[in-house]
Amino acid sequence: MTSQTLSRQDETLQVQNTDTRGLHVITWGCQMNVYDSARMTDVLRPLGYAPVDAPEAADMVILNTCHIRERAAEKVFSELGRLRKIGEERKAAGLGKTVIAVAGCVAQAEGEEILARAPYVDIVLGPQTYHRLPEMVARAARAGGAVIDTDFPVETKFDFLPNAAAPQTEGNLTAFLTIQEGCDKFCSFCVVPYTRGAETSRSVASVMAEAQRMAASGVREITLLGQNVNAYHGDDGEGGSATLAGLAENLALIPGLERIRYTTSHPRDVDQSLIDAHRDNAALMPFLHLPVQSGSDKILKAMNRGHTAQEYREVVRRLREARPDLALSSDFIVGHPGETEEDFEATMQLIRDIGFAQAFSFKYSPRPGTPAAGQPFQVDEAVKDERLQKLQALLREQQDAFNADMVGRTLPVLFTGRGRKPGQLSGRSPYLQPVHVEGPDELIGQIAQVAITQRLTNSLAGTLIRERACA
Numbered sequence: 001m002t003s004q005t006l007s008r009q010d011e012t013l014q015v016q017n018t019d020t021r022g023l024h025v026i027t028w029g030c031q032m033n034v035y036d037s038a039r040m041t042d043v044l045r046p047l048g049y050a051p052v053d054a055p056e057a058a059d060m061v062i063l064n065t066c067h068i069r070e071r072a073a074e075k076v077f078s079e080l081g082r083l084r085k086i087g088e089e090r091k092a093a094g095l096g097k098t099v100i101a102v103a104g105c106v107a108q109a110e111g112e113e114i115l116a117r118a119p120y121v122d123i124v125l126g127p128q129t130y131h132r133l134p135e136m137v138a139r140a141a142r143a144g145g146a147v148i149d150t151d152f153p154v155e156t157k158f159d160f161l162p163n164a165a166a167p168q169t170e171g172n173l174t175a176f177l178t179i180q181e182g183c184d185k186f187c188s189f190c191v192v193p194y195t196r197g198a199e200t201s202r203s204v205a206s207v208m209a210e211a212q213r214m215a216a217s218g219v220r221e222i223t224l225l226g227q228n229v230n231a232y233h234g235d236d237g238e239g240g241s242a243t244l245a246g247l248a249e250n251l252a253l254i255p256g257l258e259r260i261r262y263t264t265s266h267p268r269d270v271d272q273s274l275i276d277a278h279r280d281n282a283a284l285m286p287f288l289h290l291p292v293q294s295g296s297d298k299i300l301k302a303m304n305r306g307h308t309a310q311e312y313r314e315v316v317r318r319l320r321e322a323r324p325d326l327a328l329s330s331d332f333i334v335g336h337p338g339e340t341e342e343d344f345e346a347t348m349q350l351i352r353d354i355g356f357a358q359a360f361s362f363k364y365s366p367r368p369g370t371p372a373a374g375q376p377f378q379v380d381e382a383v384k385d386e387r388l389q390k391l392q393a394l395l396r397e398q399q400d401a402f403n404a405d406m407v408g409r410t411l412p413v414l415f416t417g418r419g420r421k422p423g424q425l426s427g428r429s430p431y432l433q434p435v436h437v438e439g440p441d442e443l444i445g446q447i448a449q450v451a452i453t454q455r456l457t458n459s460l461a462g463t464l465i466r467e468r469a470c471a
């Protein structure tokens with residue numbers, strides 16, 4: 001039997017269970033949702049919930065949603081219909097009730113609407129309240145009706161979560177770690193400030209403790225997460241606040257933790273300490289996701305991004321000066337209200353000038369409640385389609401060239417598991433490219449130098465040149 005005591009302001013709740021129940025979490029959206037799903041699983045474990053692979057085997061299903069893309073809510077309702085049917089079939093088969101919970105940004109933004117349109121949903125919770133899940137499960141069972149909790153509570157969930165069983169991917173060797181949440185920047189097109197709330201940073205002590213647990217459980221590479229991760233300003237325990245560079249310096253001292261990444265950064269928050277860290281901190285990988293969205297100053301202003309195209313170019317120049325092998329990835333939006341052919345061409349020119357190793361690009365899609373959604377001069381869908389195709393063709397060309405350029409180079413590769421073929425190992429390069437070599441299983445979890453010999457469709461192939469090396 002397991003038990004969990006949840007204390008919260010005026011209430012102490014003891015939840016006990018006698019048997020194991022299946023929990024299936026469906027995760028849509030960004031890495032932060034992947035992290036949140038793992039944390040929700042941790043929170044429910046003491047109640048006897050253990051992860052299962054399919055909703056058909058689950059006593060509880062959590063749909064962790066994302067609001068960034070178009071028609072997000074419609075996608076949620078269609079998935080809920082499917083889950084409802086599975087729940088009914090389980091009940092008919094004598095397997096009892098399936099608890100259905102909706103979490104994440106759609107739940108935050110459209111909680112009431114979800115309960116109105118899908119009254120069979122038991123729990124609706126926002127991204128900032130999932131530490132209260134045990135209480136919600138108990139309340140839903142008691143009340144026999146729906147429970148909704150989309151507060152932005154004064155307490156931070158990180159102080160209430162159980163010690164993390166690291167959210168691990170790739171053979172338990174890599175993990176995400178959320179260090180910062182929310183956003184105060186209010187870009188014209190974006191729902192994040194409304195769904196994730198104001199910008200907050202976790203304390204250095206809390207991040208370090210979680211990273212140490214991850215490293216002790218075998219994690220070799222962590223990706224620090226935040227909507228504005230480089231705006232990090234966590235309590236340093238000495239009356240001040242730490243920068244991302246300072247945090248990364250501490251993290252690099254943790255034995256076993258060999259690689260550090262962070263995402264998503266904002267160009268405005270790249271300070272000199274972070275640029276220096278890319279020169280001085282060997283654990284920081286030379287691959288940076290730095291969204292620019294547009295290359296036109298007029299559109300950047302309309303987007304409320306707070307920087308010009310030239311300022312972006314200058315930040316990249318300084319970063320590359322500090323770390324010449326740094327590669328960049330970015331996000332682009334085409335067809336923001338008011339975008340002309342000339343503005344679009346300015347974006348294409350910025351891409352040509354910078355040269356990206358990888359990028360994500362989207363057609364602007366109006367998000368209800370955001371300033372851009374109500375702006376005049378919305379761009380025609382056909383024009384957006386055409387611009388997106390042109391932009392993606394250029395980005396693909398650059399990505400192909402970047403990958404082709406790896407052939408003949410030697411890269412440190414973190415081996416994360418066996419490859420598909422017998423005797424093959426697979427791992428990833430500093431630039432997150434999948435790399436395959438022939439090699440012994442003992443190398444899994446190690447970093448070794450690989451001479452890259454071939455570029456395949458979505459990966460690189462090479463030969464080991466020695467069995468252990470530094471990152």
Ligand code: SAM
Nearest residue numbers: 189190227264291331332333362363364365367
């Ligand atoms: N904080 C990050 C930044 O400042 O760039 C971005 C976070 S957002 C969750 C991820 C990406 O989704 C954005 O960079 C943007 O390119 C895209 N995105 C957000 N809202 C969008 C919208 N309404 N239409 C199209 N793309 C959007």
Ligand code: SF4
Nearest residue numbers: 183185186187190192
């Ligand atoms: Fe959204 Fe990023 Fe802008 Fe914040 S900085 S509003 S998360 S796009």
